[in-house]
Amino acid sequence: MLDLSFRPNLPPLLRGGPDDVHTLVHYKHFIFGSETSEDAYNYVDIGVFLNTIITAILVTVLNLCFCYPIAFYMAKVAKPNSARLLIVALIIPFWINELLRSFALRILFAGEGVINNILISIGFIDTGINFIAMDIALYTGLTYAYILLMIFPLYNAIESLDTNQLEAAKDLGSSTFRTHWRIVIPHAKAGIASGCTMVFMLTAGALATPVVLSSPNTYWFTQLIYQWFNMNDNWSRGSAYSILLLSVSVVFVLLMMRIFKVKIGEIIR
Amino acid sequence: MSADVELNNISVTFGSFYAAKNVSVKINQGEFFSFLGPSGCGKTTLLRAISGFLDPSEGKVLIAGQDMAGIGPNKRPTSLIFQNLALFPLMSVSENIVFSLEVRGVGKQERQKRADELLDLIALSGQGDKKVHELSGGQRQRVAIARALAIEPKVLLLDEPLSALDLKLRQKMRTELRAIQKRVGITFIYITHDQGEALTMSDRVAVMNEGELEQVGLCDDVYDFPHTPFVATFVGENNPFYGKVVSVEGDKIRVESHNNTFVAKSGKTGDGKNHSFSTGQEVIMFIRPESIFIKNENTQLDNTFKARVNTVEFEGNIKNIYLKINSKMNVRFSVPNAVDTSNLSNNKDIELTFSSQKAVVLPKGSLAVD
Numbered sequence: 001m002l003d004l005s006f007r008p009n010l011p012p013l014l015r016g017g018p019d020d021v022h023t024l025v026h027y028k029h030f031i032f033g034s035e036t037s038e039d040a041y042n043y044v045d046i047g048v049f050l051n052t053i054i055t056a057i058l059v060t061v062l063n064l065c066f067c068y069p070i071a072f073y074m075a076k077v078a079k080p081n082s083a084r085l086l087i088v089a090l091i092i093p094f095w096i097n098e099l100l101r102s103f104a105l106r107i108l109f110a111g112e113g114v115i116n117n118i119l120i121s122i123g124f125i126d127t128g129i130n131f132i133a134m135d136i137a138l139y140t141g142l143t144y145a146y147i148l149l150m151i152f153p154l155y156n157a158i159e160s161l162d163t164n165q166l167e168a169a170k171d172l173g174s175s176t177f178r179t180h181w182r183i184v185i186p187h188a189k190a191g192i193a194s195g196c197t198m199v200f201m202l203t204a205g206a207l208a209t210p211v212v213l214s215s216p217n218t219y220w221f222t223q224l225i226y227q228w229f230n231m232n233d234n235w236s237r238g239s240a241y242s243i244l245l246l247s248v249s250v251v252f253v254l255l256m257m258r259i260f261k262v263k264i265g266e267i268i269r
Numbered sequence: 270m271s272a273d274v275e276l277n278n279i280s281v282t283f284g285s286f287y288a289a290k291n292v293s294v295k296i297n298q299g300e301f302f303s304f305l306g307p308s309g310c311g312k313t314t315l316l317r318a319i320s321g322f323l324d325p326s327e328g329k330v331l332i333a334g335q336d337m338a339g340i341g342p343n344k345r346p347t348s349l350i351f352q353n354l355a356l357f358p359l360m361s362v363s364e365n366i367v368f369s370l371e372v373r374g375v376g377k378q379e380r381q382k383r384a385d386e387l388l389d390l391i392a393l394s395g396q397g398d399k400k401v402h403e404l405s406g407g408q409r410q411r412v413a414i415a416r417a418l419a420i421e422p423k424v425l426l427l428d429e430p431l432s433a434l435d436l437k438l439r440q441k442m443r444t445e446l447r448a449i450q451k452r453v454g455i456t457f458i459y460i461t462h463d464q465g466e467a468l469t470m471s472d473r474v475a476v477m478n479e480g481e482l483e484q485v486g487l488c489d490d491v492y493d494f495p496h497t498p499f500v501a502t503f504v505g506e507n508n509p510f511y512g513k514v515v516s517v518e519g520d521k522i523r524v525e526s527h528n529n530t531f532v533a534k535s536g537k538t539g540d541g542k543n544h545s546f547s548t549g550q551e552v553i554m555f556i557r558p559e560s561i562f563i564k565n566e567n568t569q570l571d572n573t574f575k576a577r578v579n580t581v582e583f584e585g586n587i588k589n590i591y592l593k594i595n596s597k598m599n600v601r602f603s604v605p606n607a608v609d610t611s612n613l614s615n616n617k618d619i620e621l622t623f624s625s626q627k628a629v630v631l632p633k634g635s636l637a638v639d
Contacts, residue, residue, distance in 0.1 A: 164355035167322060172369035173343045173420065182368075186359045 005239035026240035045224065045241075052221035053248055056204040059142045063150045063199050064192065066143065071154035072184065076163060094148060102141050102212035109137035109213075133215045141213040146202050150195040157191025158184060193260040200256075201249045221245055271455040272333035272346060272423035273298045274319060279328035281314050281480075288314040289325070290480040296458060296473075301450050303459040303467040306477035307503065307637065312460045314480075316426050319458065320349045332424060348417035349426045353433070354409055356401045362412055363388070363397030369420040387415040390449070407438045414449060424456045431466060443469050464504050468492065476500045478637070484539070494537050495629060501555045503637035508561075508600050510554040511633070514546045522546055522630040524554045527598045529574045533628035544632060551633045558589065560627035561602035564620040573622045576600055578613050592621075 006022045014020065030049075033042035070090075074083045093101065108114045109131035116128035131137045161184060169179040185192070210220035225245070228238035257263070274296040281289040289311040296302045304312040317323040319330055321342035330337040332346060342349075348369075356365050363384040364371070370380050388394050391411035393404075401409060410430060417425055427446075431439045447470045450457045461467050467474045468488045475485040476499070484496040495501035502509065512526025520535045520543050533554045535543040546552065562568045576592035579599070588610055592600045602621065604610065613619065 162353070162355060164351045164353055165357060167342070168349070168351060168355035168357075169368070169372075171320060171322075171342045171347075171349045172372065172416070174368070174372040175343070178372050182360075182371075183357060 001239045002243060004236045005243050007236050009234045009236045026237045027244075029237065030241065030244065048219045048224055049221050049244070051218070052204055052245075055139070055142075056200050059139060059203045060196050060200045062139070062143050063147060064196060067147060067150040067154055067195070068192075071151050072158055072180075074151075075155050075158040076161070076166065090148060090151065098145060099208045099212065101145070102209045105137060105141045105144070106132070106212055109140070132213065133217075135215050135218055138210060138213045138215070138218065141209045142203050142206060145206065145209050146199045149198040149202065153191040153195040153198070154188060155191075157188035161187045189260040190262045193256045193262050197253045197256050200252050204245060204249060271299045274424055274456060274458065275329075275331040275334075276315065276319070277329040277331060279315065279318060279325045279330065281311070281318060281323065282326045287311075287480045289318070292328070292480075292482050294475055294482060294485055296456060299454050299456055301447065301457045301459065301470055301472045303461060303471040303474045304477055305461055305464055305467040305474050305504070308462055310477040311480040312477050313428060315477075316349070316428055316458065316460050319424070320347050320426050321345045346423040347426055348420065348422035348424075350413050350417050350428065350430045352429045354413040354430065356409060356413060356416070358401050360401070361397060362393070362399050362401060362404065365401060365412060366397070366415045367419055368416065373420070383419060387419060390418070390452070391415045406434050407442060410434065410442055411445070414446070418449075418453060422455065424458060425450075427457065427459045429461050429463075432461075432463070439466070446470060468504070474504075476504060478503070495555070495631070496537060496539055498553050498555070498631050498634040498636050501553075501629065501631065501636075506558050506601065506603075507555045508558065508602075509636060510556065510598070512552060512554060514548055514550045514552055514630075516548060517546050521625065522552070522554075524552060524630055526554060527594050529594075531572045531574075531628060532625040533572075533630045534626060536629045536631040544630075546630065546632075552630050553633055554628050554630045556623050556628045558601050558603040559587075561600070561621050561623045563604075564622040568622060570622040570624040572625055572628065573620060575618060575620050578615055578617045578619060580615065581610055581613055592619075 005026060006024065007020060008023055008025055010017075010020060030042060030045055033039055033045070070086075074086055078086065096104075106113075110116070111128045111130060111132075113128075113131075115131070116125075119125045120128065165183055165187075166179060169183050174182070205222055206220070207222040207226060210218070210223060214220060221241070222245070225238050225241045228234045228241060276292050276294050276296075279289055279292045280287060292311075292315060304315060306312050314323065318325045319332075319337075321337065321340060321344075324338070337345060357368065360368070363381070366387050367375070367380040367384045370383060375383075384397055385394070388397055391414060393408060393411060393415075396404070396408075401412065404412065413430065431442050431446075434442060443466060446457075450470075459467070459470065471488055473485065473487055474491055476483045476491060478499050484491055484500045486494075491500060491504055495504065498509065501507050510524070510526040510531065512524045512531075515523040515525050515530060517523075517535075522533055522535050524531050524533060531554055533556075535546065538544055562570070564573055574594065576594045579591040579593050582589040582591065584603075586606055587603045588606060588608070589601055589603050590610065590613060592602070594600060600621075
């Protein structure tokens, strides 16, 4: 695919012929757009790409903020039985196919969906909120889709922390926030890095959820890749775009390792 | 500054199980006080109630006269040293020691100064930048003490902190802990199942069993005048002679046991009075291994009995000699290593003697199970 991304899109008969040379034409197209376009840069594709990456980062941060308390509760606060019950409650929804889960969220968030109906019936709002156009449905869907991949690395990391250290910190006068900041988070950083990289990569590479939940104006980069491959039959351009997404994901992993000062072995563990 | 600690009728229940039951004791300011008992006797529960990690189901904890109800562990004038020390592995030794100051917003320079002072106190000067895992077991122990002392607590609580060390280091740390306590002058409350530790370091000990206090007192009092059969057998070694009271003459009790008649002093109750015995009552007479001697012309005390040598066991500084009075009754006594025991061959019948002043009679009750 890497090789394909550097070759021109040729009809089958010409492949392997004199025109089939290595070229940067697809990467150029990503940056500068088609030759017939009047814009200096390919604002549409770059915009979609940046939007995807930034949203994926936001979703990852959101996921971390949401999952950390749950993971901490399961690992250190809950009694073994309620922790197990919570784990089951978290896992069961994921027995359902991702596409179906996205459609279920669509039903919840639709203009005349469950949430709007409830809000209207209790008199909180007069007219339905367009959650889908505001991309709230998309963010919720993406955050929820990979929640387990964040919770379990965090849970594993926090669970291995000696509970006496939490008590020792408290006994020495530390507030709850500071105990987390100085003791729990440094201990769990490998789990945090691992969860963040997985969630980021899968969110940036998600297809089903954006297709079902994104607003008509929002395009996800994977949708572009899908179009080049399947609708425009331009596999080499699709490959080039895939390679771009992959590169950003790899850079993100390296960045996380740098930020959290962990080695690749610790992330995998 | 030091403070006294008063436990006022403390009970801690988990469901219908009493982890501690009606415990009342006053620990004086600046005292080294130990709770001694077998595992599961409730001593750690009491410590957690004092430190604030656990609310007693009934009763009050008073520190310096102030009721501690509703005050969390981070607000109490106590510091706890955990059994596994719970040092923070990702911080340096100095950061560990002054963590309590950091969370109180003390400036960096002052923290550094205090860390250096405390490193001096525990004889680890210049090692503040090391990570905890680079230290030896004994050094970690001292870091844990320094960390607990950094905020100058009024009461230091120690939860068997020496139990993970090997014997030599443990003995050294006992002396060191005692010296540190003398130097800083604050109240130390120490939890242990090791009677050697409790007796060597403490001013007073409280012996606990199944959630209840059996006896509180000075170390030698607890050793010489046990109030219950449990204390008699848990603190130090003891030979229990089951028998019946023959007569009572003041604090002298005559006891018949295994076809011998012995004279022994009466045991005391919690309020310092003698137990009252009646003729025919079932009792146990306790005599310690080091108080029994082989009878000869020079050594003749007011009690004697005959027994048969079973085995002689060499323990280093002492020798233990196991005897049989009859098929049911075994007696153990010990002699210093220097004593010649070559004439004590197996199955030899010998005559032994002990003083009535060293034997204690107590009402029948349960012994400490080894």
